[in-house]
Amino acid sequence: xxxxxxxxxxxxxxxxxxxxxxAGDVAAVSGVNPLGGVPRKIAWEVRVTGAPTALxxxxxxxxxxxxxxxxxxxxxxxxxLREVTQRGAKFIRARxxxxxxxxxxxxxxxxxx
Numbered sequence: 001x002x003x004x005x006x007x008x009x010x011x012x013x014x015x016x017x018x019x020x021x022x023a024g025d026v027a028a029v030s031g032v033n034p035l036g037g038v039p040r041k042i043a044w045e046v047r048v049t050g051a052p053t054a055l056x057x058x059x060x061x062x063x064x065x066x067x068x069x070x071x072x073x074x075x076x077x078x079x080x081l082r083e084v085t086q087r088g089a090k091f092i093r094a095r096x097x098x099x100x101x102x103x104x105x106x107x108x109x110x111x112x113x
Contacts, residue, residue: 014094015057015109017049024094024109026065043112044094045081046074050105053077056097057109061089068093 014024029040046057059072059082072084075098094109 010112012092012111013108014092014111015096015107017106017108018096019099019104019106021096021099023060023068024096026062026091026093027111029061029090029092041083041085042071042092043081043083044072045079045108045110045112046094047079047108047110048077048105050102051077052099052102052105054098054100055107057107058095058097059084059109059111060093060095061086062091062093063089065091068095073097 012027014027018024044059048055055077056073056075058070060068061071062068071086071089072082074080074082092111094111096107099105099107
């Protein structure tokens, strides 16, 4: 997937009112040592509309923009702001894993370093 942003202190929108499962836009993480270094705190926000009955959104990281790993997961049907600590991701994105029922539900995921 093409990198569409640089994750360097500004809010990055990975999923923007999506209605179908799949990976969101990717941002390159600036200033991170991929082999370790100081852990980085990341805040990420999930916004949900349309009252779905089931939801799962994952925050994912990658060293090569090909192989992805789960940093955090959220599966409560409500808006949230979460904070996680991660070490070494060079790329970051959100992935909508599950979105079930509701009235035209959408999911937005925004990430802040």
